[in-house]
Amino acid sequence: MKKVTIIEDEKNCFLCQNCLKEWIPAILAHKKNYKVKKGEVIFREGDPVKGIFFVKSGIVKVHKRWGADKELILRFASEGLIFGHRALGGDGIYSISATAVQAGVVSYVDMEFFDATLKVNTNFTYDLLMFMAQDLRISERKMRNLAHMPVKGRVAEALIILKDQFGLTPEGFINIELSRQDLASFSGATYETVFRVINELIQDGLLVLSGKSISIANYNKLLKLTEDIA
Amino acid sequence: MKKVTIIEDEKNCFLCQNCLKEWIPAILAHKKNYKVKKGEVIFREGDPVKGIFFVKSGIVKVHKRWGADKELILRFASEGLIFGHRALGGDGIYSISATAVQAGVVSYVDMEFFDATLKVNTNFTYDLLMFMAQDLRISERKMRNLAHMPVKGRVAEALIILKDQFGLTPEGFINIELSRQDLASFSGATYETVFRVINELIQDGLLVLSGKSISIANYNKLLKLTEDIA
DNA sequence: GAAAATGTATGATGTAAATCACCCTTAAAT
DNA sequence: ATTTAAGGGTGATTTACATCATACATTTTC
Numbered sequence: 001m002k003k004v005t006i007i008e009d010e011k012n013c014f015l016c017q018n019c020l021k022e023w024i025p026a027i028l029a030h031k032k033n034y035k036v037k038k039g040e041v042i043f044r045e046g047d048p049v050k051g052i053f054f055v056k057s058g059i060v061k062v063h064k065r066w067g068a069d070k071e072l073i074l075r076f077a078s079e080g081l082i083f084g085h086r087a088l089g090g091d092g093i094y095s096i097s098a099t100a101v102q103a104g105v106v107s108y109v110d111m112e113f114f115d116a117t118l119k120v121n122t123n124f125t126y127d128l129l130m131f132m133a134q135d136l137r138i139s140e141r142k143m144r145n146l147a148h149m150p151v152k153g154r155v156a157e158a159l160i161i162l163k164d165q166f167g168l169t170p171e172g173f174i175n176i177e178l179s180r181q182d183l184a185s186f187s188g189a190t191y192e193t194v195f196r197v198i199n200e201l202i203q204d205g206l207l208v209l210s211g212k213s214i215s216i217a218n219y220n221k222l223l224k225l226t227e228d229i230a
Numbered sequence: 231m232k233k234v235t236i237i238e239d240e241k242n243c244f245l246c247q248n249c250l251k252e253w254i255p256a257i258l259a260h261k262k263n264y265k266v267k268k269g270e271v272i273f274r275e276g277d278p279v280k281g282i283f284f285v286k287s288g289i290v291k292v293h294k295r296w297g298a299d300k301e302l303i304l305r306f307a308s309e310g311l312i313f314g315h316r317a318l319g320g321d322g323i324y325s326i327s328a329t330a331v332q333a334g335v336v337s338y339v340d341m342e343f344f345d346a347t348l349k350v351n352t353n354f355t356y357d358l359l360m361f362m363a364q365d366l367r368i369s370e371r372k373m374r375n376l377a378h379m380p381v382k383g384r385v386a387e388a389l390i391i392l393k394d395q396f397g398l399t400p401e402g403f404i405n406i407e408l409s410r411q412d413l414a415s416f417s418g419a420t421y422e423t424v425f426r427v428i429n430e431l432i433q434d435g436l437l438v439l440s441g442k443s444i445s446i447a448n449y450n451k452l453l454k455l456t457e458d459i460a
Numbered sequence: 461g462a463a464a465a466t467g468t469a470t471g472a473t474g475t476a477a478a479t480c481a482c483c484c485t486t487a488a489a490t
Numbered sequence: 491a492t493t494t495a496a497g498g499g500t501g502a503t504t505t506a507c508a509t510c511a512t513a514c515a516t517t518t519t520c
Binding site: 066 | 294295296297300302304315316317318319320325326348349352355356358359360361362363364365366367369370371372373376377378379418458459
Binding site: 150151189190 | 507508509
């Protein structure tokens, strides 16, 4: 990661916007900005925890591996989102990896300073608590899906989540460049199975492809695949 | 749920022990204690959120269903643990169900009061944040396991978690009465598959059964089944 | 600009785990 | 006390996925 200096920094800083005005100088003094390239690993599962990150621009995948060549993408952190915060109160080892899937800039503060920020800015702590409750609801739904929902439903849900998080291009395609392998890892299935499922969804007129871009042609039918009433 | 009055109530009250002394009278004024029978539903996925619960005694399973007859047990709340807190900052609908698996007493405070408690007791909010970060790490590991770990490993991990949380009886058995169906739901597999896997584990000398009770005969081998290095 | 690496596409084969089926025991309910 | 329900045990069958194999396209690298 290459360190970069950004002149105007308060405007799109997650911490600055959620903390006391009086604390902003402290944030600016501690914060470091890093440029990350596509595919660059920010930290790896098992690494010692050094601090907390925020996405300034670009997209970061948060993932966990199994064995040598299997991974599960837990979520994508896009502009304004925090990542690495699951390390709070832990054993000092990152339980997940973070890798840029689209080049951008990430902000970083060391753990000690982040902890001080929480203790000083009680409103920020409260807001973060609400945010993490939301994270937990999403995780638990995904757990249930992995245990019981067929792959088709999981792919459908993955696409809906991506559409909600990243929106659509002017042409109506889901606005994220994602490899098929990453889409498979996000759905919790293999590349080949996801490939076949997508073909079925195209046959049935729920999706339309254009190169790597995916467009949702029938949202209601796609949504129905994510529901549990057979 | 039958409401019960408990005279000495500060001693084993999760809130009292983590909040400011000055706040305790407010807690005692708002808190309600309910007796729950084995199998009794405390709240159901989809119900409107009314408040937050704490286990005073007994064991509560937190679970999420799929279709008519499939469920996944997310975790067990035992003495002193909070449940229902994922509702914080949500849409006012419980995303999970809570059911007693062993009779006991649960405490309850309404959402409004809990929210006030968070705002007044900033240390409590901080502690809860750390607790939820831990919850998130556990959830994400379980997600990864459901996606990639074979059932044998998941059953092994379930048993280790149960042993860590509930300890052992004097005779060395995992100290929780759990139906095979619940063990299967906690492992994210069907009753039949878990039954077969347990038999294999007995054959291989990793487990010993006595009626419904399970004893871990070879902890290291069991632990090895939960690791990802093939 | 050749070579290596990475992503995409698709059929054939294998298998882990779900589903179905049945019976048997124990606990709860009428 | 007899029925009903709930949990436990076990084999046979099915299936949804993963795995394997192979080919081609595209991007990156030296």
